[in-house]
Structures are given as structure tokens and as C-alpha cells.
Amino acid sequence: xxxxxxxVALSCGIVTSAHAQNALFAPGRLAATGGITDVDGSAGxxxxxxxxxxxxxxxxxxxxxxxxxxxxxxNYGLNDFAAAIGLYDRVELSYAxxxxxxxxxxxxxxxAIAGFFNAPVSALPPQLQFGNNYSFKQDVFGxxxxxxxxxxxxxxxLVPEVSVGFHYRHNENGGTIRAIGARPNGVDFxxxxxxxxxxxxxxxxxxxDFTLDVTDANQDGLLGFGGLARDGSYQRNxxxxxxxxxxxxxxxxxxxxxxxxxxxxxxxxxxxxLGNAVSKTDPWQDVFAAFFINKHLSLTAAYTRLxxxxxxPHQNGFYISxxxxx
Numbered sequence: 210x211x212x213x214x215x216x217v218a219l220s221c222g223i224v225t226s227a228h229a230q231n232a233l234f235a236p237g238r239l240a241a242t243g244g245i246t247d248v249d250g251s252a253g254x255x256x257x258x259x260x261x262x263x264x265x266x267x268x269x270x271x272x273x274x275x276x277x278x279x280x281x282x283x284n285y286g287l288n289d290f291a292a293a294i295g296l297y298d299r300v301e302l303s304y305a306x307x308x309x310x311x312x313x314x315x316x317x318x319x320x321a322i323a324g325f326f327n328a329p330v331s332a333l334p335p336q337l338q339f340g341n342n343y344s345f346k347q348d349v350f351g352x353x354x355x356x357x358x359x360x361x362x363x364x365x366x367l368v369p370e371v372s373v374g375f376h377y378r379h380n381e382n383g384g385t386i387r388a389i390g391a392r393p394n395g396v397d398f399x400x401x402x403x404x405x406x407x408x409x410x411x412x413x414x415x416x417x418d419f420t421l422d423v424t425d426a427n428q429d430g431l432l433g434f435g436g437l438a439r440d441g442s443y444q445r446n447x448x449x450x451x452x453x454x455x456x457x458x459x460x461x462x463x464x465x466x467x468x469x470x471x472x473x474x475x476x477x478x479x480x481x482x483l484g485n486a487v488s489k490t491d492p493w494q495d496v497f498a499a500f501f502i503n504k505h506l507s508l509t510a511a512y513t514r515l516x517x518x519x520x521x522p523h524q525n526g527f528y529i530s531x532x533x534x535x
Contacts, residue, residue, distance in 0.1 A: 236265035236272065236504045236535060238298070239361055241414065241464065242405065245499060245509050246276035246532045248429065249349045249376055250291035250305030253401075254468045255511055255528055256493050257452040259418045260372040260403035262301045262355055263293035264534055265504055271296055275533045280513060282526040284314040293351075298359075301374070303351035308344050309431045314521060315339030321520065325483040336388035345431045346381040360405035360416075369404040378430040389477045389487065391433025392443060397424035413458040416466070420452040427475055428490065428518055436475030436488070448473045456499070464499045483520075491516020495528055507532045 244252045244261050252274065253259035264272020273294040280287040287310070293303035311318070318339055323330045330338060353374035360370045375398045380386050383393040401420040409415025425435045425447045438444040450473055456466030470493040478484035497511035511528035518524045 233270055234266075234272075234535060237267035237270050238265040238272075240265075240462070240504050241458070241499075241501045241507075242361055243272065243274070243295070243534055245507055245530060246274050246278070246291050246293065248278060248280075248287070248289050248291075248305065248307065249351060250276075250293055250303035251351050251353060251374065251376075252293060252295070252301060252303075254418070254454045254456075254466070255495055255497055255509060255513075255530060256468050256470050257418065257420055257454050258351075258353065258374060258399060258401055259420070259454065260355065260358075260370040260401040261360060262295040262298050262353065262372070263303065264295040266295050266298055268298045270298070272298075273535055276530060278528070278530040280526065280528045282513070282515060282518075282524045284312065284521050284524060285518060286310045286312060299355050301351070301353040303349075303353070305349040305351075307347045307349065307429075307431065309347075311339055311341075311343045311345075311519075313341050314519075315343040316341050318519065322483065325481075334388055336384040345385075347430050348379045348381070349430070350377045350379075351375070360403055361407070364407055367404070369402040371400065371402050373398070373400045375399070378426065378434070380430060380433055386433035389433065390437035390443070390479070390484075391427055391475070391477060392435050393433055395424075395426055395430055395434030397422055397426055399423065410457055411459075413460075414456075414464070415458070416454075416456040416464075418452075418454040420454075422450045422452060422470075423447055424450060425473055425475060427477065428472065429493075432477065432519065434475075436477050437479065437484075439480060441479075444475070446473065446475050462501045464501070466497055466499070468493075468495050468497065470494070486520040489517045489520070497528070505534055507534070 247253040251258040252263040266272030278289040291305035358370035380393040450471040452470040495511040
């Protein structure tokens, strides 16, 4: 009898423990309420972080995401691998590795720089000789904390879900970044407000997010941080840049939307015609369609307009991203 009682107790304990473990990692939130994954690894849209926390964990659960993103532009390409974990729908920890490939444009940039200095490409500093298939690589570490609000439960008020966060960015091309007059490491900060109307337009979800980014990142940090003052010294030049995202579900699983993200402009290379051309930036924009296949998998495709990058205008193209969630 004693052995039987011990066996029953152990069995119950194992069952209870397994049930608690399953509940801890169960996807308790509504489908699509974790967004997708932005290029910096945070839960959000394609190019903007949102106030939502990664994954589908509720306030007593843990969730997370893994994602792959490819952006194909007229002259460049971006490959992005990211992962995030959401702790109790309150704190998000994220990481992204970005690889920005210049393709054949690298050799053209070599020629443009050499022509400006009236010198052969071989005479340029090694840090400014790109050649074909040169890549800028960046690691992005993020932390986000939800301060107030809940996009699901706060349907009877206009109060949004509000989160604050920061990204620490490390550009692996330190020599090149310093050669163009920027820093290879930087930190930016943001506050995001997200609102989901469950009974929105056409009786479907309608989503709106507004984010303010405090940053001095050049092209999201792919070209470093800050720039040059007129005396040639490095200059930190933090500015407040707005970002907006809107999305409308047209079925229970398909959403279409638009994103806008303003970019700071810092002076790179020098105060001359070449520096002015390289330094020019435009807002990033995209029009997207997201298909939430189920709670564990979503696919997003978009038309992107990133404007001028490293003196080359009209960097428009496509964006595709696959996010796995739990």
C-alpha cells in the first residue's frame, strides 16, 4: 500500500509538472497579436518595432520567435537572421545578424571614390576598396519592456499598449566605418504605442502603431553611427525619428498594410560633393501582405522603397520574411 501511494504520488507529480511546463510555453495569445519580426529582430512589422512582445506567451507564459528575412534591392541585398524571446508578455530580448551585400555596386563605388580623388582604385585605402560582393555585417541586440496597456484586452479604451526599448548595434566592418567618418558601435532608443481594434474595419482586426526612435544610426547602422563635424572630428548627432505602421486584416489570416520609417542624415566621408552624395538618406517605406498560416508560422511579402543608399538612388525592391513563433 505504501509503495502504491508513493507510485501514485510520483505519477501525479510527473503529470502536474509536465502540464505546468506545457502551460508555461503554450501559445496563449490570439493569432497575429505578436506581429512578425522586424529587420532588427524585434516583434513588429518588417522595418519598425512595435509595442507588442515577441511570441504568443501571456503574462504567465514564455514565448518567442525565429525569423529569416531577405530584402532584394536594385543594387543591394540584405539577409537577416533573428531570434527573440518574450518573458511573461512583459520583457523581450532579441538578436539579429544582418548582412548587407553591395554586389557589383561595390566596384562601381570604388570607381566613383577613385574618380573623385583623381587616383587609381589601387591607391585608395584598403578600407575603401570594396570590389564585388563586399558585405557590411551588423549584430543587433535588443531589449523591450511593456509599460502599460494590452492590445487585446483594452478594447473599451483608446489607451494603447506602450513599450520602450533599445538596440545595441555592433558593425563588424570597423575599419571601413571609421574610414567614412562614423563609429562602428551605437545604441538607439525607442518608445512604441500599438493599438489593435478587434472589431475594426469590415469587422476584422485593424492595427495601428506609432514609434519614436532616438538614433544616430546611418541606414539602420549598416553604415555606422554619427558622422563628421566640419573640423573633421567624430560627432554624435542623435535625432528623434518617427515611424508609423498600419495593417488591416482582410481575412482571419491575411493582413495588408503600410510602414514608414524616417532616417537621420549624418555627414560621412567629408564636406564635399562625394560626402554629400554618400550621406544622403531617404525614409524607408513598404507596402506588405502578411499570411499567418497558423500560430507557429507566418509569411510576409512586401514592396520596399528605401530611397538613396550610399550615393545610389532608387533602391526599391522586394522583401520576404518567414517567422516561426511559439
